[in-house]
Amino acid sequence: MSGVIVVMRQTLLSCTSLARKGLLGLAATALAPATPGFAGDGVPADAITTLFELSRQDIAEVTAMLALLGFSVVAAIALVRTRLAAGRRQARLRADVAELQLQADRYRALLFAEPQILIAWPAGGHRPQISGDTALLVPQDQPHRILAFGTWLPPEPALQLDRAVDGLREAGEGFSMHLTTSHGHAIEAMGRAIGGQAIVRIRELSGLRRELAETQLRFKALGEETESLRALASALPWPIWARQANGALTYVNPAYARAADARDVPDAISRNLELLDSADRTDLQRALGAGGRFEGRLPIVTGGERRMHDVRAFALGNGSAGVAIDASEAAALDAAVVRMREAHRRTLDQLSSGVAVFDGQRRLAFYNDSYRRLWDLDPAFLDGQPDDSSVLDRLRASRKLPEQADFRAWKVKLHEAYRAVEAAKDTWFLPDGRALSVVTTPNPEGGVTYLFDDVTESFALARRYDGLIRVQRETLDSLAEGVAVFGSNGRVELFNPAFARMWRLSPESLREHPHIDAVESWCRAIYDDAVAWRTIREAITSIENRLDIALKLERKDGSVLDCLSRPLPDGATMLTFQDITDTENVERALRESNDALEAAGQMKIDFVHHVSYELRAPLTTIIGFAHFLSDPSTGPLTPKQAEYLDYVTKSTNALLALTNNILDLATIDAGAMKLELGPVDAAKAIEAAAEGVQDRLATDRIRLKVAVDANVGTFVGDERRVVQVLYNLLANAVGFSPQDSTVVVSARRTDHSVAFSVTDSGPGIPPDLKDQMFDWFVSRSQGSRHRGAGLGLSLVRSFVELHGGKVRMDSVVGKGTTVTCDFPTDHVAQRTAAE
Structure with a gap:
């Protein structure tokens, strides 16, 4: 009994010692970060070792001793109950057991005083033992999920931890890593091989540990960055x-070293080589001290060449940093852009189109003079860079924009150009009747360019052109002539229905634009003259010597066509065909009739000339014997004989005058009349003509009034014919004037003629008979005493026109008639010089 007690006591003491040693180590390890120097139960801090410092054999011994302790306690209690009766020993044993249990609970509480998770894989085992607060990472009712690292860690950290655990279990490789869970918590994972087991401790970092871990992560990230x-x-x-x-x-970087002509980067730093001139460095330091940054374009000599660089420097906490970007090409491009912009501005100022450029803020950045004149805007207003809406509002106020039912919506639609990617074109019809073509083009750098062109005249021309085209089409379609236009390629471009009907062609075939060769083959059925078709084909297809060609085509059906080819300015050729069959027949008949009429007229002239000539000889004999009988030397005549002789004398004189007039008219018609030109005194001509009508003036009691301008003078003419003209006019006026009336004869000179006028107060001539008064044998004797053959005015017109002059008649029925004869003063002179 005593031996058992001794063994149990020794076992208990050993287990107590080992348990105390292991648990204190765990407690020290768990509490060390929070309570430095803590030793527990008076154990010095430097004497405490952690659980991870225990060997695999120690843990086995502790386990075995604890088992032995349990067995010993049970055995002791059983032996004490059965064999010992002493209550003091039994009480002491119970006190020792209680003390051991209390110490084990204390050590366990100390181990898990900080939230953490322990995962232990025994040697040769596959199922790990999990203890601790698993609710830190996985649901409390699913502690096994702690082994599925991907459920509470991001993929990459989960893979790292999985690989570290595999290395720990397979090769005993310890690890320590700081991780961040999927929920953003910082944790520490530590793995050690202890007593033949692989143990992983996972705990959430807090306080100084967490800060240290985060600092390490930041340090690593900053290092990488x-x-x-x-x-x-x-x-x-x-x-x-x-x-x-x-x-x-x-x-400095290698580019700095090369620019500073250093051997390498350390050489540039050791010698503290500078890039900028001293003055530029001073400006840079001043700017950094004042505002903390510097920006400027400065020259830097690199590789022996002076180049412009954009230098940017920034003040940092205890120094500064900077960069120099080569801007030589950019500077050259900027200068080229400025020159190009100025050239474009000068060019745009010369355009007739109005140009306005608005920037990305919709403010007027550029306008040309045509834009200002187009809208009649004040230059001061435009130079103030107004925005697009202000310009439109001012134009609308002055009624220079198209009338809109909803101006706001119209303006919003117009301003969509600022967000567009393609140009848009529109036409504005202004209240003043103008039409403007408006092109809005979005600019790549932002904003919009407006182009305004006044297309009022273009629209008017287009309308007129369309109207002309329609009129031309309708005109061509309504023409009786056949018209076809062939292009420079020899194909039909245009035709009218008359052309298709005339050549018995199908309009559908002609609309296919056939070649002249095809048209010729279709038309040969009714007209097969090869020479004529060759002429037409050459007129259409020839490039040089394009002249009008006229042909007369007599077809097999008996019809006759007039063909005319007319080259057009665009290289096309127009053919016109006119059916002149009826015209040919009528012309033939008219030609025959005309020949007959000319023969009859010539016969009439010959007859009149012959009869007049034959009448003049006996009339001259009768007049001579009548004068002989009236001579007193032939003997006295009875009164009755004298009266009859007077009748004979008057009749023969009248008949002789008529015969002379007929001969004169016949001579003029035959073109055989010759004028005997010379100076003609206008006043004397009137006086000579007036003498011939004195007896008739006295008989009819008619007064003759002569009005001759003083500056009339003379002109070139046939004096005898001029007197004959005036005599016929006076005789005609006296014959139609009533008794006791006045006949006025006048003469005046104009710039190019001498005008004679004879005015009577007779019955006048109706308007429908005025043109007939100058024809042969036309006499109007109704209402007057005048009886004549109707040749006087015919002679007047013939003689005046023979002088190159004109005759006009002004008459009012019931008030009288005025006949005016204009004898040219320059035409006759030229004609005389020519003759």
Whole structure:
């Protein structure tokens, strides 16, 4: 009994010692980050080791001893109950067991005082033991999900942890890593191989640990970022540098070293080489000190060449950094753009189209003079760079925009051009009757360009052109002539129905634009003259010597066509065909009739001339014997004989005058009349003509009034014929004038003629008979005493026209008649010189 007790006691003491050692180690490890120097139960801090420092054998011994302790306790209790009766020993054993249980609970509470999870894989086992607060990462009722790392970690960290656990279990490789869960919590995962087991501890970081972990992550990220930025800076072709507050270089890239003519980067930093001139460096330092940044275009000498660079520098906490970007090409391009912009502005100012450019803020950036004149806007208003809406509102106020039912909606639609990608074209019809073509073009850099062209005249021309085309089409369609237009390629471009009917062609076939060769083959059935068709074909297809060609085509059906080819300015040729069959027949008949009439007229003239000549000889004999009988030397006559002789004398004189007039008219008609030109005194001609009608004036009690201008003078003419003209006019006027009336004869000179006028107060001539008064043998004796053959006015017109003059008659029925004869003063002179 005592031996059992001794063994149990020794076992208990050993287990207590080992348990205390292991649990204190776990407690020390768990509490060490929070309570530095804590030793537990008076154990020094440097004597405490963690659970991860225990060997696999220690853990086995603890386990075995604990089992033995349990067995020993049970055995002891059983032995004490059965064999010992002493209550003091039994009470002491119970006190020791209670003490051991209390210490084990204390150590467990100490181990899990901080929230953490322990996962232990025993040697040769596959099912791990999970203890601790699994609710930190997975649902409390599903602790096994802690092993599915991908359920509570992002994919990449989950893969890293899985690989680390595999390395721990297979090769005993420990690990320690800081991770961030899918919910954003920072945790620490630690793995160790202890006592033949693979143990992983997972705990949430907090306090200093969490800050330290986050700092390490930030440090790593910043390191990676710094390396990336350094690599980028080294690869860039632009000089980049960093300086301390005292101006010493702390970093330069290879481009800086090359620009500063250094051997390498360390050489540029060690020698503190500068890129900028001293004055530029001073300006840069001043700008950094005042505003913390500097921007400017400065010259830098690189590789022996002075080039412009855009330098940008920024003040940092304890220094500055900068970069120099080569802007030589950009500067050259800027200068070229400025020159090009100015050239474009000058060009746009010369355009007749109105141009207005609005920028991205919809403000007027440019306008030309045509735009200002088109809208009649004040230059001061335009130079103030008004916005697009202000310009439209001003134009609307002055009624210079198209009338709109909803002006706001119209303006919004117009301003859609600022968001468009393609140009739009529209036509504005203004209240003043003008029409404007408006093109809105979006600019690549923002804004819109407006182009305004006054197309009022173009629209009017287009309307007139369309009208002319329609009129031309209707005219061609209504023509009786056949018209066809052939292009320069020899194909039909235009035809009218008359052409199709005339050649018995199908309009549908002609609308297919056939060649002249095809048209010729269709038309040969009714007209097969090869020479004529060759002439027509050459007129259409010839390039040179394009002349009008006229042909007369006599077809097999007996019809006759007039064909005319007319070259058109555009290289086309127009053919016109006119059916002149009836005209030919009528012309033939008229020609025959005309020949007969000419023969009859010639016969009449010959007959009149012959009869007049034959009458003149006996009349001359009768007149001579009548004068001989009236001579007193022949003996006295009875009164009755004298009266009869007087009748004979008057009749023969009248018959002789009539015969002379007929001969004169016949001579004029035959073209054989010759004028004997010379100076003619107008006043003397009137006086000579008046003497011939004195006896008739006295018989009819008619007064003759002569009105001759003082400046009439003379003119070139046949004096005898001029007197004959005046005599016939006076005789005609006296014959139609009533008794006790006045006949007025006058003469006046104009710029190019001498005008004689004879006015009577007779019955006048109706308008429908005025033109007939100058024909042969036309006499109007009704209402007057005049009896004549009707040749006087015919002679008057013939003689005046023979002088190159004109005769006109002014008459009012019931009031009298005025006949005016104009004898030219220059025409006759020219004609005389020519003869």
